[in-house]
Amino acid sequence: MAVSALRVIAGGRAGEKDPGPLRVRSDAGLLAELYEKHAAAVYGRCRYLLRDEEGAKDALQEVFAKALRALPEFRQAASPTTWILRIATHHCLNELRARRAAWRDQLAELAKDRRNEVEPPERRALVRALLSAAPAEAQEVAVLYFVDELTQAEIAQATGRSLPTVRKRLRDFLAAARAALAEALPGIALPEGDEP
Amino acid sequence: MMVDLGGPGTACSAMRVRRLAAGELQGADRERTQQHVDGCARCQAVLRELAGERARLARDVPFDAFAAKVAEKLAHAQRPPRFARWAPIAAAAALLLAVGSTLTLRQSDDGGMRSKGGAAVALFQRSGAEVRAVQGVVGKGPIMVHLESGGHAYAAVVLVEPQESSLLYAGPSRAQLPEAFEWTGTARRATLLTVFADKPLDGETLRRDGAKGAPKGAEVVQVPLERVQ
Numbered sequence: 311m312a313v314s315a316l317r318v319i320a321g322g323r324a325g326e327k328d329p330g331p332l333r334v335r336s337d338a339g340l341l342a343e344l345y346e347k348h349a350a351a352v353y354g355r356c357r358y359l360l361r362d363e364e365g366a367k368d369a370l371q372e373v374f375a376k377a378l379r380a381l382p383e384f385r386q387a388a389s390p391t392t393w394i395l396r397i398a399t400h401h402c403l404n405e406l407r408a409r410r411a412a413w414r415d416q417l418a419e420l421a422k423d424r425r426n427e428v429e430p431p432e433r434r435a436l437v438r439a440l441l442s443a444a445p446a447e448a449q450e451v452a453v454l455y456f457v458d459e460l461t462q463a464e465i466a467q468a469t470g471r472s473l474p475t476v477r478k479r480l481r482d483f484l485a486a487a488r489a490a491l492a493e494a495l496p497g498i499a500l501p502e503g504d505e506p
Numbered sequence: 507m508m509v510d511l512g513g514p515g516t517a518c519s520a521m522r523v524r525r526l527a528a529g530e531l532q533g534a535d536r537e538r539t540q541q542h543v544d545g546c547a548r549c550q551a552v553l554r555e556l557a558g559e560r561a562r563l564a565r566d567v568p569f570d571a572f573a574a575k576v577a578e579k580l581a582h583a584q585r586p587p588r589f590a591r592w593a594p595i596a597a598a599a600a601l602l603l604a605v606g607s608t609l610t611l612r613q614s615d616d617g618g619m620r621s622k623g624g625a626a627v628a629l630f631q632r633s634g635a636e637v638r639a640v641q642g643v644v645g646k647g648p649i650m651v652h653l654e655s656g657g658h659a660y661a662a663v664v665l666v667e668p669q670e671s672s673l674l675y676a677g678p679s680r681a682q683l684p685e686a687f688e689w690t691g692t693a694r695r696a697t698l699l700t701v702f703a704d705k706p707l708d709g710e711t712l713r714r715d716g717a718k719g720a721p722k723g724a725e726v727v728q729v730p731l732e733r734v735q
Contacts, residue, residue, distance in 0.1 A: 341576065345569050347528050353567060354559035367567055367575075374572075375579035380677065391528045392521060400706060433512050440511075447705055456511050459519030470659065470678070487511070498509050 344374065348391065352398045358457070359402035359438060369405065373398045392458075392468050399453050406442060416442070417494035436498075443490035444483045451479040517542055523552040625656030625702040625725040627663075645734045648686040651698070655679035656725060658702035662709045666716055667693040676709030689733065698729040 352373050356366035376397055377384050387393035416439035423435075437456045441449050454465045462480070466473045484500065491498050525531055526539050543549040629640035630650045640649065651674070653661055662676040663683065675683050679702065689696070699717055701707055703724040711719040717726050 341573055342569060345572060349567070349572065350556065350559040350563040351524055351528075353563045354555075357562075363566070370567060371572065371575040371579055374576045378576070378580060383680075389521075389525055389530055391525050391530055395521075395524075404706060433509070436509060437511055455513050458521040458524075459512065459514040460521055461514045461519070464514075464519075464521075498507055501508055501510060 341374070341378070344377065348394050349374070351391065352394060355395055355398045356402055358434065359399065359441075359453075360405060361438075365405065369398065369401055373401055376401070389468070392460075395458065396450070396454075396468065399450055403441070403446070403449050403453075407446060412442065414490075414494050417490065421495055440483075440487040440490055444486040445479075448479040448483040448486070451476055452483040455480060515548060518546055518549045520552045520555075523549050524556065527553070527556055625658060625700075625727055626654040627698065627700045627727045627729055628652040628654075629698070629729065640731075642730055642732060643734055644689055644731050646688075648688055650686045651675075651683045651700075652681060653679060653683070653700065653702075654681075655702055658704055658725060660703050660705060660707050662701045662707040662712050664699045664701075664709070664712050664716070665689070666697045666699050668695070669693065671713045671716065673709040673713040676707050676712070689731075694733050696731045696733075698731055700727045700729070701725070702727070 349370065353366060353370045356369040356373070357363070360366050360369060373394065377394055384390060384393055420435060420439055434457060437452065441452060444452060450469070451465055454460045454468065455462070460468065462473060462476045465471075466476045469476070471479075488500055491500065522531075522539060523543060526536065526543060531539055543553065628651075629644075630652065651663060653663075655661060658679055660677065661679040663674040665672045665674060665687075674687060699712070701712055701717075701720045701724050703721055705721070707721070707724075708719070717728065720726050
């Protein structure tokens with residue numbers, strides 16, 4: 311193989327010791343394309359998970375900075391949409407863990423928002439509230455399954471984990487969710503069974 | 507009251523609709539999905555949600571403001587000392603894969619480069635027209651870092667020098683880092699600290715605290731490096 315291959319890098323960082331802020335300006339066309347294709351979905355995901363306008367804006371920009379830093383990986387992803395939404399989900403779940411989001415408070419808030427006892431809580435708001443009750447390693451799998459609606463096999467492929475691991479993490483999420491509901495929203499239950 | 511948390515449908519998912527809208531589906535797959543979406547109330551609801559997300563983005567974060575903030579974050583992340591000692595210069599994934607499989611085995615004999623749990627780190631350096639495995643002594647030229655994760659999903663790599671540490675990578679485990687590096691500092695000795703874990707690693711904590719910052723259950727591989735004078 312030609313040694314010159316060592317100089318080739320997708321994203322154009324070869325030979326640059328300090329690309330600095332100019333790198334984005336030179337890649338303005340690329341950034342515009344990424345914004346057009348993915349920014350709305352990423353912003354939606356950040357707003358959904360963080361429930362904080364300013365935090366979501368900051369997270370959106372952070373996710374794209376991460377994507378640009380990992381541009382070769384991003385471009386090679388089988389599904390760039392899945393890839394960047396996973397980055398966004400990771401980022402927001404980390405933020406929530408850092409904030410120590412309390413699931414009891416979120417479920418209490420959901421209970422308050424219900425207009426009456428026969429109206430079920432909004433499905434995705436309930437998933438979000440239950441995330442912080444679940445183990446950290448089950449949270450991303452729960453978002454991929456209940457929000458992005460990927461199958462277990464698709465989650466295994468997207469995350470590089472085995473199917474049994476994905477199943478186990480979904481079961482962990484459901485177990486934690488049931489326990490949290492029993493404690494904070496006893497009128498609400500999830501269908502029986504280990505599998506969703 | 508029973509509440510269904512949802513999940514994938516028989517033939518549709520929110521992600522599939524997103525991928526269709528982003529132009530990621532091709533050929534028959536695209537046609538089949540489009541046909542399904544056209545007649546599926548659930549998928550139509552996702553399309554309306556996507557339109558709402560677009561309107562919200564245009565209102566809250568117009569492109570110019572977005573681009574400026576992203577540039578600011580990139581500039582901040584690339585400011586020294588983070589990359590002051592090892593500067594990213596080039597990736598050579600194909601070449602690394604070609605030579606890595608044979609050279610890694612030899613390096614695995616070195617106890618300092620493989621952890622008890624099976625994770626390992628191998629370094630390669632280009633020197634003139636050759637690529638060689640680095641056995642602790644580093645010369646001039648790009649260094650490529652090859653990781654064997656031992657089944658761990660995440661990895662972080664930090665160059666620890668006597669006076670300063672630089673975070674080279676933190677993210678999903680991968681066979682090789684996306685960039686090669688050149689050791690540009692002045693210290694003669696350093697340690698390449700690599701941490702493998704099952705959950706995302708906080709690179710900044712590892713940069714600050716070294717191996718002590720590794721979370722419980724993580725595997726740590728430390729490769730001592732010495733620069734050729």
